[in-house]
Amino acid sequence: xxxxxxxxxxxxxxxxxxxxxxxxxxxxxxxxxxxxxxxxxxxxxxxxxxxxxxxxxxxxxxxxxxxxxxxxxxxxxxxxxxxxxxxxxxxxxxxxxxxxxxxxxxxxxxxxxxxxxxxxxxxxxxxxxxxxxxxxxxxxxxxxxxxxxxxxxxxxxxxxxxxxxxxxxxxxxxxxxxxxxxxxxxxxxxxxxxxxxxxxxxxxxxxxxxxxxxxxxxxxxxxxxxxxxxxxxxxxxxxxxxxxxxxxxxxxxxxxxxxxxxxxxxxxxxxxxxxxxxx
Amino acid sequence: xxxxxxxxxxxxxxxxxxxxxxxxxxxxxxxxxxxxxxxxxxxxxxxxxxxxxxxxxxxxxxxxxxxxxxxxxxxxxxxxxxxxxxxxxxxxxxxxxxxxxxxxxxxxxxxxxxxxxxxxxxxxxxxxxxxxxxxxxxxxxxxxxxxxxxxxxxxxxxxxxxxxxxxxxxxxxxxxxxxxxxxxxxxxxxxxxxxxxxxxxxxxxxxxxxxxxxxxxxxxxxxxxxxxxxxxxxxxxxxxxxxxxxxxxxxxxxxxxxxxxxxxxxxxxxxxxxxxxxxxxxxxxxxxxxxxxxxxxxxxxxxxxxxxxxxxxxxxxxxxxxxxxxxxxxxxxxxxxxxxxxxxxxxxxxxxxxxxxxxxxx
Numbered sequence: 001x002x003x004x005x006x007x008x009x010x011x012x013x014x015x016x017x018x019x020x021x022x023x024x025x026x027x028x029x030x031x032x033x034x035x036x037x038x039x040x041x042x043x044x045x046x047x048x049x050x051x052x053x054x055x056x057x058x059x060x061x062x063x064x065x066x067x068x069x070x071x072x073x074x075x076x077x078x079x080x081x082x083x084x085x086x087x088x089x090x091x092x093x094x095x096x097x098x099x100x101x102x103x104x105x106x107x108x109x110x111x112x113x114x115x116x117x118x119x120x121x122x123x124x125x126x127x128x129x130x131x132x133x134x135x136x137x138x139x140x141x142x143x144x145x146x147x148x149x150x151x152x153x154x155x156x157x158x159x160x161x162x163x164x165x166x167x168x169x170x171x172x173x174x175x176x177x178x179x180x181x182x183x184x185x186x187x188x189x190x191x192x193x194x195x196x197x198x199x200x201x202x203x204x205x206x207x208x209x210x211x212x213x214x215x216x217x218x219x220x221x222x223x224x225x226x227x228x229x230x231x232x233x234x235x236x237x238x239x240x241x242x243x244x245x246x247x248x249x250x251x252x253x254x255x256x257x258x259x260x261x262x263x264x265x266x267x268x269x270x271x272x273x274x275x276x277x278x279x
Numbered sequence: 280x281x282x283x284x285x286x287x288x289x290x291x292x293x294x295x296x297x298x299x300x301x302x303x304x305x306x307x308x309x310x311x312x313x314x315x316x317x318x319x320x321x322x323x324x325x326x327x328x329x330x331x332x333x334x335x336x337x338x339x340x341x342x343x344x345x346x347x348x349x350x351x352x353x354x355x356x357x358x359x360x361x362x363x364x365x366x367x368x369x370x371x372x373x374x375x376x377x378x379x380x381x382x383x384x385x386x387x388x389x390x391x392x393x394x395x396x397x398x399x400x401x402x403x404x405x406x407x408x409x410x411x412x413x414x415x416x417x418x419x420x421x422x423x424x425x426x427x428x429x430x431x432x433x434x435x436x437x438x439x440x441x442x443x444x445x446x447x448x449x450x451x452x453x454x455x456x457x458x459x460x461x462x463x464x465x466x467x468x469x470x471x472x473x474x475x476x477x478x479x480x481x482x483x484x485x486x487x488x489x490x491x492x493x494x495x496x497x498x499x500x501x502x503x504x505x506x507x508x509x510x511x512x513x514x515x516x517x518x519x520x521x522x523x524x525x526x527x528x529x530x531x532x533x534x535x536x537x538x539x540x541x542x543x544x545x546x547x548x549x550x551x552x553x554x555x556x557x558x559x560x561x562x563x564x565x566x567x568x569x570x571x572x573x574x575x576x577x578x579x580x581x582x583x584x585x586x587x588x589x590x591x592x593x594x595x596x597x598x599x600x601x602x603x604x605x606x607x608x609x610x611x612x613x614x615x616x617x618x619x620x621x622x623x624x625x626x627x628x629x630x631x632x633x634x635x636x637x638x639x640x641x
Contacts, residue, residue, distance in 0.1 A: 101292065169364035172331050176435075177425070178352035178381030187377075191368040 028254075035059070035247040042243050058248035068249060070223050071230035075209055076256075078140050078226055082147040082208040083201050086155050089148075090200060094159035095189060099168070109160060112153045120150075124217060131218060138220050146214050151204040158203075162196035163189065198264050206257055227253050280341050280432035280465050281307045282328065287337030287347075289323050289489075297323040299489045301337070305467060306481075310459050312468045314476040315486035316512070321469045322437055324486070328467060329358050329435050341432055352381065354433075357426035361438040363418045365410035371421050372397075372406040378429040396428045416447045423455075427462065434466040440475060452478055473513050477501070485509045503629075507636030510557050510629055516593060518557045519603045522633060525554045534628065538599025539578040539621070543628045548639045555631040562624035563605035565594065565613070576620030582613050596621060 034042050035058055037051040062068045097109050127146055128137075136142035166189065174184035190197070215229040225233065231249045235242045282305040289298040298320040305311045313321035326332040328339060330351035339347040346354050357378070366374050372393050379389045397403045400420045410418055419439065426434055439455075440448045456479050459466055470476055476483045477497040485492040485500060485508075493505035504510035510518045523536025525543075527550030534543045534556045543556070566576045580596035580603065587609060594605045594613055598621050605621070613619065630639040 167362060167364065169360045169362045170366060172329075172351075173358065173360060173364035173425075174366070174377070175331070175351045176329055176356060176358045177378035177429075180350065180352065183381070188366055194368075 031247050031250050031254075034243060035251045037244065039244050042247075058244040059252070062245055062248045062252065066234055066245075066249075067223055067230065068252070071225055071227045072252070074140055074224060074230070075227040075253075078143050078147065079205050079208040081140075081144045082151065083204045085144065085148050086151045086204045087197065087201055090152060090155035090159050091190070091193070091197065093152075093156050094163050095185060097156070097160045098163035098166075112157045112160075115149075115153045120213060124213065127214070128218060137218065138224065140219075140224065140226075142218055143208075143211075143215060143226065146218070147204075147208040147211060150211075151207050155200040155204060158200050159193060159196050162193045166192055202260065202264060205260060209253075209257060281305060282433055282465060282467065283338075283340040284324070284328070285338045285340070287324070287327060287334040287339060289320070289327060289332060290335045297489055298327070298334075301489075301491055303484060303491065303494060305465060307465055308463050310456075310466045310468065310479060310481045312470060312476040312480040312483045313486055314470060314473060314483050314512070315492075316471055318488075319486040320489040321471075321486050325358075325435050325437055325467060325469045328433070329356055330354050355429075355431050356433045356435055357429060357431035358435040359422045359426050359437065359439045361441055363410075363422040363439075363442075365418055365421055365425075367410050370407050370409055371402065371413070374410070374421055375406075375424050375428050378425060382429065392428055396424045399427070400424045415443055416451070419443060419451060423458070427458075432465070434464055436466060436468045438470055439468075441470070441472070448475075455479060473515070477513070483513075485512065487512070503638070504557075505638050507555060507557070507631045510631070514559060516560050516604045516606075518559050518629070519563060519601075520631075521556045521558070521601045521603070523554065523556060525550055525552055525630070527551060534630070536599065537601065538580070539601070539623075541577045541623050541625050541628065543625055543630060548630060553633045554639060555633045555636070557629035557631060558603065558623055559627065560593065560604045560606040562627045563596075563603050564622045564624075565596075565605055565607060565611070566620035566622040577623045577625075578621045580619055580621045582615050582617045582619060584615060585611075585613050 033049065033051060036054050036056070037048070038053055038055050038057070041048060041052060097105055127149075131137055131142040131145065134142070134145070136145060170188050170192070171184045174188045175181065179187055210228060211226070212228040212232070215226045216233070219225045219229065222230070222233070227249075231246070231253070235246045235249065284301055284303045284305075287298060287301050288296065290296045301320075301324060303311075313324060315321050323332060327334050327347070330346075330349060330353075334347055337347075338345055341354070366377060369377065375393045375396055376389045379392060384392070393406070394403075397406055400423060402417065402420050402424060405413060405417055405421070410421065413421065419442075422439065426436075436455075440451050443451060452475060459479075468475075468479065480497055482494060482496055483500050484494045485505075487508045493500055493509045495503070500509060500513055504513060504518075507520070511520070521534075521536045521539060523534055523539065525548060526533045526535055530542065532543050532548070532550060534541050534554065536556070541556075548554075578598045580598040582594060583597050583602070584595040586593040586595070590609060592607045592609050592611050592613075594607050594611065596603045596605060596619070603621065607613075631637060632639055
């Protein structure tokens with residue numbers, strides 16, 4: 001049987017895609033497998049791929065013998081608060097940028113992403129001084145403020161694009177139908193922006209969940225640290241790396257994000273704006 | 280509910296004036312159409328009535344109540360948008376119920392009215408679908424339903440048929456006329472399509488460059504256009520215009536142009552002045568070519584193009600320096616290049632000022 005050019009290119013495409021997927025997911029896979037290997041096996045050479053012996057010992061130790069749960073709680077508080085604040089501000093801000101006419105509106109719209117041109121190490125010290133000035137040093141609230149400033153420009157930019165692409169007619173129809181401006185916003189704009197809102201929420205949540213540098217610098221008190229800084233400071237020192245514990249902790253850190261993704265993924269791709277307006 | 284627009288004006292932030300000193304009284308139960316080319320201010324005027332734009336000057340009254348400072352939702356108007364503007368995340372039933380929900384109508388009554396409206400518009404099988412699952416015609420019906428359901432004082436329709444294909448548009452025109460007759464409410468309709476305006480309206484308000492040109496019944500606007508713009512905008516094919524002069528001859532008033540001379544009813548018009556004459560294509564006919572022949576030809580023309588349309592034939596003629604379109608019976612049997620006599624229906628000539636374009640005859 002001869003293969004047509006189409007089948008061949010489809011095959012090549014699939015092989016390529018799977019190669020990339022394997023390349024990207026291998027470290028994740030390695031992390032999960034190592035977390036279940038006994039300590040000796042993790043360090044043995046040549047390394048084993050699948051654990052010869054499965055153990056939950058490392059998870060037990062991470063949860064019972066370290067402040068992991070405290071770190072986890074801190075991370076949840078910071079990520080959820082940041083996401084809530086960013087979503088609220090970004091949604092109203094994006095609506096304002098897209099719908100109202102005022103001086104400087106375009107400039108703000110274009111300058112939003114410029115904030116990302118500054119490397120975070122450059123703003124580290126100035127931001128720290130601001131946070132100290134606000135009296136939020138060494139507190140989770142300080143981290144929430146800082147992470148919000150990181151996520152907000154992207155959130156504004158993304159949602160602005162969503163709202164701007166939405167036909168004004170639908171909102172106007174709602175207002176003629178008896179809704180106030182705010183009513184039309186919640187009845188019509190928010191539901192249509194849902195895929196954008198979910199993407200933004202995911203972005204913000206992951207950003208604050210994974211952030212390391214600022215958490216490391218801003219929080220001195222060990223029990224107030226968030227997961228990335230807390231776990232690394234606990235399990236890494238110059239002499240010794242607790243690989244199995246580190247991997248078990250990493251698995252636990254990854255879980256909420258995976259769950260978040262699993263639940264929201266279908267909303268990311270569902271765009272019910274399509275077909276609303278003809279012409 | 281009658282609608283009164285008094286000297287309303289709309290000036291946008293960039294300084295452009297979309298609507299100039301516009302006054303109009305719409306009678307209760309009337310189907311009034313704003314007709315004009317795009318950019319003439321008709322949609323802006325409609326949006327001011329809806330409350331989506333605020334007039335920069337003037338007042339709008341519904342009955343005796345002044346409404347131009349009320350929010351759109353407090354005016355009890357319903358609007359059908361050109362894009363239909365259905366709520367994409369709601370089902371048809373939810374779309375229909377939305378205006379009732381916003382007015383606090385109880386759930387049971389909402390359901391009953393949704394059912395009744397769906398029945399009226401024959402969209403019952405679609406109630407659980409979302410807008411994107413509907414055809415253009417079905418979306419149109421839902422948009423109408425959402426307007427009807429709340430029993431508004433005034434219906435505002437902004438080019439509601441322009442996104443439909445030709446067949447469906449003709450069908451929906453008749454539906455809308457019937458709907459208007461059945462519910463008897465004031466409807467204000469915006470279109471650039473003169474066929475819609477002519478066929479559906481009680482009265483037509485012709486607009487151009489933000490100004491009201493003429494208000495009248497379709498027959499009136501067609502038979503007695505107030506100025507050159509109205510004359511040229513209403514009627515297909517468009518009216519023929521000929522530049523020439525009015526002369527008072529012993530036999531009466533004559534309109535004389537290059538290659539044409541025709542007696543016109545010129546009472547109350549100054550003689551011996553330049554003028555613009557307009558002839559509808561149906562008022563131009565073709566007679567024998569020879570001067571002094573059987574027909575009282577007003578000029579001699581040459582056939583440029585023959586356009587057979589089936590039920591009639593349009594003949595483009597060159598008469599002197601002018602081109603005229605004549606509406607002729609089908610099977611007239613003419614060919615391009617032929618010389619023919621041109622006969623004008625003198626009694627239905629329209630005379631306009633050659634500069635201002637205003638109508639001259641009474």
